[in-house]
Amino acid sequence: MIKEQFLPYYNKLDSFTEGNLNLQRGKEILQSLTDFYKTAYDLHFDIVMPQMSLNTKVEEYYKNLTNKKSGHDVYELLTGEMNKSLETDQQLSRLALTVKGDAELTKIFEEECTETLLKKLEENKAAKSFMAEVDTFLKQYGYRSVVSHDFVGETWLENPLHALLIIQGHVNDGYNFDENFKQTVKKREQNYNEFLEQIADSTHKEEFKKYYQWALDASVIRDDHHFYIDAMLDAKARLFLIKLGDLLVHHHVFLMKEDIFFLYLDEVKSLLENPVDVKELVEKRKKEHAEHEQMPNLPRYFGVPEPAHLKEAEKYMGAIEENDDNSEHSIKGLASSSGTYTGKVKVISNTKEFYKLEKGDVLVCKTTTPLWTTLFQTAGAVITDAGGILSHSAIIAREYEIPAVVGTKISTNKLKDGDIVMVDGTNGIVTLLNE
Numbered sequence: 001m002i003k004e005q006f007l008p009y010y011n012k013l014d015s016f017t018e019g020n021l022n023l024q025r026g027k028e029i030l031q032s033l034t035d036f037y038k039t040a041y042d043l044h045f046d047i048v049m050p051q052m053s054l055n056t057k058v059e060e061y062y063k064n065l066t067n068k069k070s071g072h073d074v075y076e077l078l079t080g081e082m083n084k085s086l087e088t089d090q091q092l093s094r095l096a097l098t099v100k101g102d103a104e105l106t107k108i109f110e111e112e113c114t115e116t117l118l119k120k121l122e123e124n125k126a127a128k129s130f131m132a133e134v135d136t137f138l139k140q141y142g143y144r145s146v147v148s149h150d151f152v153g154e155t156w157l158e159n160p161l162h163a164l165l166i167i168q169g170h171v172n173d174g175y176n177f178d179e180n181f182k183q184t185v186k187k188r189e190q191n192y193n194e195f196l197e198q199i200a201d202s203t204h205k206e207e208f209k210k211y212y213q214w215a216l217d218a219s220v221i222r223d224d225h226h227f228y229i230d231a232m233l234d235a236k237a238r239l240f241l242i243k244l245g246d247l248l249v250h251h252h253v254f255l256m257k258e259d260i261f262f263l264y265l266d267e268v269k270s271l272l273e274n275p276v277d278v279k280e281l282v283e284k285r286k287k288e289h290a291e292h293e294q295m296p297n298l299p300r301y302f303g304v305p306e307p308a309h310l311k312e313a314e315k316y317m318g319a320i321e322e323n324d325d326n327s328e329h330s331i332k333g334l335a336s337s338s339g340t341y342t343g344k345v346k347v348i349s350n351t352k353e354f355y356k357l358e359k360g361d362v363l364v365c366k367t368t369t370p371l372w373t374t375l376f377q378t379a380g381a382v383i384t385d386a387g388g389i390l391s392h393s394a395i396i397a398r399e400y401e402i403p404a405v406v407g408t409k410i411s412t413n414k415l416k417d418g419d420i421v422m423v424d425g426t427n428g429i430v431t432l433l434n435e
Contacts, residue, residue, distance in 0.1 A: 001043050002228045009036050010236050017240045023251070026244050027272040033237055034265065044229050051221045055390060058215045061208050065199055072335050072389045077192050077212070079398045080185035083220040084227035085370045086177075086399065088141045092163065092374065093177030095137060096170030098130060105130055109171040114355070117168065118161045134160055134167075143227075143235035146351050148369035151238045151261045153351075158239075165354075166374045173359055175377050184401060222395055226370045244268070251275035254282050262286055314407065317388055322409050328432075331415075333383070333408035335428035336394035341381040341403045342433065345419040347412055348375070362423060364415050368393045376400040381423035383411045383430055397425070405430050 016029045055078075059071035066073075082090075099105045104126045112120050121127040138157050146162065147153030156162045169175075192212075199205040245257030248268075253275050254260075260268060262285035263278070271278065300320050305313070310320045314334070323332035346361040348354065354375060357363060363379040365372070367386040376382065376396050382404040384393045389406070397404030403425030411430065415421065422431040 001047060002224075005043060006040065006228055006233070010232065013236050013240055017236075017243050021243060021247050023247070023272045023275070026247055027269060029240065030244065030265075030269065030272070033240065037233070037237075040229060040233055044225065047221060047225050047229075051218045052390065054211070054215050054218055058208075058211050061211060065204060065208060070335065073338065075336075075389060075394070076338060076398050077188060077195065078216055078219045079401075080181065080188040081216060081219045082181075083223035085223040085373050085396070086181070088144075088227075088370075089373055089377070090177045090181070091137055091141060092166050093170055093175060095130075095133060096167045096175070098133065099167065099171050102126065102130070106171065109168045112168075114161070114165060117164055121164070134163065138163060143232040144371050145231065145235050145238065146371065148371060149230065149234065151234060151241060152258070155235045155238065157235070162351075169374070169378065173378070177377075180377075180400070184399060187401070222390075222392070223370060226392070231370060244272075248272075248275065252277060254279050262289065314388055317386060317391075317407065320409075326410070330432070331383075331405075331408050331411055331430040333405040333411070333428050333430065334389055334394075335424075335426055336389045336391075336406045337382075337397035337402060337404035338426040339401075339403040340422060340424045340426065342420065342422045343380040345415045345421055346417055347415060349412075356417070362421055364411050366412055367391065368396070376402060381425065382406070383408060383415070383421075383423060385409055385412050 013033070021029075055075075059074050062074035063069070063071040099109050104124070108120050108124065108127065109117070121131055138160060142155060142157035142160075142163070144156050144162075145151075145153045146155075196205060196209070199208065241260055242257050245254075245260035248254060248260060248271060249257050253271050254277075259279075259282045262282045263271070267278070301310075301313075314320060325332045341362070343360055343362045345364050346357050347364045348357060349365070351371060357375055357378050359378055360380040361378070362381045362383060363375055364383045365385070367384050368375075368382075369392060372392075373396050377400060379402060381402050382393055382397045384391075384404075384406045385408055387393045387406045391406055393406050394404055397406075403423045405423055405425055405428050408430065415430075415432070420433045422433055424431070
């Protein structure tokens with residue numbers, strides 16, 4: 001589906017973005033993009049839903065064979081398969097090793113702060129070859145937006161500093177992706193073989209092996225679809241829409257090309273037919289948007305779902321309601337990546353706060369997207385408000401073998417920077433140890 005439907009359209013959209021544009025042509029391409037989004041998200045669910053069903057099947061097999069109440073342990077047997085998110089991290093790690101191999105480059109990365117890093121690299125002759133490598137990397141992996149599932153955040157392709165800051169972190173902490181990944185694969189194979197030895201019935205063993213291998217082969221789908229659909233589609237669309245916004249600025253519709261993101265689709269279509277001044281409307285929308293970002297207590301669901309529906313949703317979304325077992329010093333969530341870890345909390349609200357996380361800190365956030373993956377190399381453990389055992393946060397925590405408790409609903413409200421917590425990823429409990 002990616003090769004036959006998504007990539008050909010992306011190439012076409014690239015040509016639209018790079019070509020000449022007038023109002024009529026802009027309206028035609030916008031309609032084409034709208035139509036493709038409808039197709040894309042039909043295909044999106046055709047891609048991800050079978051994998052979810054397969055995971056559920058394997059989890060049930062595992063529970064029956066182990067007589068455990070929960071089958072979340074089985075997902076640790078599905079780690080160590082290369083996907084596009086991990087591949088992106090691998091390339092960033094290798095770029096950091098390139099830096100470490102050059103004394104002059106290393107000095108720049110160790111000494112320069114955020115504001116001056118890119119400028120210093122662009123001015124330095126010794127960095128020319130390295131920056132060419134970064135450019136090659138961005139052309140393949142740069143379709144990540146700072147704000148997931150949205151057009152408002154700039155992409156890595158537009159601003160190389162996002163990738164450079166991650167490389168800088170690797171340079172300073174000496175992280176080596178390839179070594180860590182080998183260990184993950186080795187541990188998975190060892191745990192899998194030990195588990196098979198425990199299964200006495202040969203028929204059950206062969207049946208489990210069959211479904212397990214399917215699930216292992218399919219384990220890349222979650223992050224590959226993030227890469228090619230969730231991230232790349234929005235990033236490619238953003239780049240075209242900015243060009244369309246530039247055209248409307250030229251026609252005095254609003255002041256900045258990014259203002260297009262504060263209008264509805266039908267409004268943009270109307271403005272392409274009849275350009276009029278909507279600056280006042282855009283400013284009103286920007287104000288509303290800022291207010292909405294601060295809204296607390298969003299509704300968890302609409303209607304009156306059955307208890308069984310809530311239980312099923314919890315697997316993917318995390319807690320729907322706050323757990324009754326929570327106390328002043330304890331938060332209950334979903335056990336998602338086993339092990340225990342005690343460390344200092346850092347609450348990260350958005351990408352601008354990534355710099356706060358230091359080696360060994362406990363990452364506490366609402367949820368994570370592929371853009372956040374690099375933080376897992378720094379964190380000692382992860383706690384999230386949202387997400388289930390099949391969420392991005394849980395999957396990546398298992399890949400990096402750090403304890404995770406997800407779907408707590410309240411962690412970002414209850415915990416604050418500097419709190420000392422014990423994260424029990426085996427049982428899904430966070431204990432506050434400040435006292």
